[in-house]
Amino acid sequence: MSDVIVIGGGFAGLAAGVALAAEGVRVTVLEKRPFLGGRAYSYTDAATGETIDNGQHAMMGCYHHMFRFLERIGASDKLAIQSGLRVPMLDAERGRGVITCPALPNPLHMAAGVLGYRLLDLGDRARVLVGGLRLLAMKRRCDPRLATLTVDAVLDLLRQPQATRRAFWYPVAIATLNEDPALASADLLAEVMVRAFFSGKENARFVLARVGLSDLYTVDARRFIEERGGRVETKAHVVGIGVRAGEVTHLELRDGRRMTAHAYVSAVPPQGLFPILPLAIRRDLPALGAIERLASSPIVSVHVWFDRPLLRDDFIGFVGTQTHWCFNRDKITGRDPRGGSYLTFVSSGARAIVDLEADAIVAATLADVRHLLPGAAAATVRHTQVVKEKFATMSPTIEAERLRPTAATPLPNFFLAGDWTATGLPATIESAVQSGHRAAELAARCAAQGVRREEARAAS
Ligand SMILES: Cc1cc2nc3c(=O)[nH]c(=O)nc-3n(C[C@H](O)[C@H](O)[C@H](O)COP(=O)(O)OP(=O)(O)OC[C@H]3O[C@@H](n4cnc5c(N)ncnc54)[C@H](O)[C@@H]3O)c2cc1C
Numbered sequence: 001m002s003d004v005i006v007i008g009g010g011f012a013g014l015a016a017g018v019a020l021a022a023e024g025v026r027v028t029v030l031e032k033r034p035f036l037g038g039r040a041y042s043y044t045d046a047a048t049g050e051t052i053d054n055g056q057h058a059m060m061g062c063y064h065h066m067f068r069f070l071e072r073i074g075a076s077d078k079l080a081i082q083s084g085l086r087v088p089m090l091d092a093e094r095g096r097g098v099i100t101c102p103a104l105p106n107p108l109h110m111a112a113g114v115l116g117y118r119l120l121d122l123g124d125r126a127r128v129l130v131g132g133l134r135l136l137a138m139k140r141r142c143d144p145r146l147a148t149l150t151v152d153a154v155l156d157l158l159r160q161p162q163a164t165r166r167a168f169w170y171p172v173a174i175a176t177l178n179e180d181p182a183l184a185s186a187d188l189l190a191e192v193m194v195r196a197f198f199s200g201k202e203n204a205r206f207v208l209a210r211v212g213l214s215d216l217y218t219v220d221a222r223r224f225i226e227e228r229g230g231r232v233e234t235k236a237h238v239v240g241i242g243v244r245a246g247e248v249t250h251l252e253l254r255d256g257r258r259m260t261a262h263a264y265v266s267a268v269p270p271q272g273l274f275p276i277l278p279l280a281i282r283r284d285l286p287a288l289g290a291i292e293r294l295a296s297s298p299i300v301s302v303h304v305w306f307d308r309p310l311l312r313d314d315f316i317g318f319v320g321t322q323t324h325w326c327f328n329r330d331k332i333t334g335r336d337p338r339g340g341s342y343l344t345f346v347s348s349g350a351r352a353i354v355d356l357e358a359d360a361i362v363a364a365t366l367a368d369v370r371h372l373l374p375g376a377a378a379a380t381v382r383h384t385q386v387v388k389e390k391f392a393t394m395s396p397t398i399e400a401e402r403l404r405p406t407a408a409t410p411l412p413n414f415f416l417a418g419d420w421t422a423t424g425l426p427a428t429i430e431s432a433v434q435s436g437h438r439a440a441e442l443a444a445r446c447a448a449q450g451v452r453r454e455e456a457r458a459a460s
Pocket of ligand 1: 007008009010011012013030031032033036037038039040054055056057058059236237238239267268269272273276299300301389391392393417418419420427428429430432
């Protein structure tokens with residue numbers, strides 16, 4: 001019997017497993033798929049033989065829990081970290097602009113970055129800065145209006161004109177919240193502004209994996225857990241959670257096994273957890289029953305192999321198009337671009353295109369790219385690959401912020417982790433890892449009590 005069983009082998013589940021193993025807790029991680037990594041994984045593209053991510057993931061300097069997790073498993077050196085925030089953006093109307101933060105104390109670094117952003121007129125740059133500082137002040141004094149406003153509504157309150165939304169607020173909000181600003185919670189945008197952009201230069205840096213996502217963390221995390229006596233099982237699909245007298249008693253697996261532990265951590269998304277909860281629990285415990293109402297928002301990634309290099313930057317943002325970001329996989333991973341380049345294009349909050357055929361998505365993406373990226377019109381496309389993640393992240397609406405459950409549940413030996421739980425953060429890697437660490441802390445304490453009870457029973 002394990003002390004703790006963790007269901008789910010994504011960032012949250014593996015971070016929980018690693019934290020538990022580090023504390024000497026006997027842990028088992030169960031993952032239903034044949035591979036670990038959840039919504040952040042890589043695989044080999046059959047046509048090119050190259051490793052591609054299910055979607056480009058960008059991290060930030062403020063991802064402190066993620067850094068701790070990667071450091072623990074010895075994977076920190078797989079990251080490329082900017083020396084300071086530098087975000088190039090392309091706009092068909094105004095050309096190229098760069099937000100770049102000099103080495104100044106907070107908040108002067110952001111002030112300098114915004115005031116130098118030439119995709120906005122000087123007056124609009126000042127409006128962004130004043131709006132950002134007001135949003136920050138609202139967050140710091142816990143202004144109750146934030147919990148009731150969408151991003152669009154708070155931008156109205158902050159008197160932000162269309163131009164500042166288009167070239168600054170929307171790219172930031174859509175990238176970090178993965179949702180339409182008309183739906184996304186203003187509170188979460190304010191949290192991002194506080195954590196990432198107005199808490200020092202180090203936190204504002206972009207961080208990218210130099211290797212495929214699965215190589216970034218799944219192999220090292222598994223090894224870390226197994227070296228400490230824990231187990232990581234793939235193709236281990238939990239189909240039921242047994243509950244008796246208000247406690248979880250066991251897990252049922254698709255292969256017929258029953259597994260027991262002193263404590264259990266669910267690190268699966270809401271649409272995975274809801275069906276395996278007993279009916280009575282869904283009905284009688286509103287905190288768990290309500291997770292059915294959490295919706296998700298899609299991300300579409302289009303991987304394109306061109307016959308020539310098209311981009312000098314690691315990544316660049318697109319203003320005013322359905323395609324939001326372009327990532328230069330050659331530069332990020334050190335791939336040799338001489339035989340042709342490999343770029344990944346990302347559309348977040350991509351409801352408008354996610355149900356289109358792959359060919360139509362490629363055509364729409366290439367239209368944006370040829371419109372914006374110098375040289376793209378003349379380049380030949382050699383190969384494309386579309387990855388649709390329909391359930392990419394929780395949709396961070398105002399209602400969702402009220403429904404996100406905490407790590408502790410009404411069942412005293414059952415804990416929740418996952419990017420979608422109540423971390424105060426958008427559904428990101430940092431939210432997932434932070435939640436995993438918190439659930440591990442609670443589960444370790446609960447399991448220790450269980451072990452003590454067991455020892456006392458054995459002694460008597
Ligand atoms: C295309 C895309 C781009 C993204 N970009 C970014 C980004 O740039 N920056 C960022 O920070 N975040 C980004 N994210 C979000 C990030 O990937 C997630 O926040 C993170 O991976 C969530 O991890 P998790 O462990 O909470 O959940 P998951 O990764 O979903 O892990 C849950 C695991 O549980 C398993 N599971 C489910 N049900 C069961 C069951 N019954 N039994 C056993 N196992 C089960 C699943 O197979 C899965 O492996 C992106 C996501 C996507 C899809």
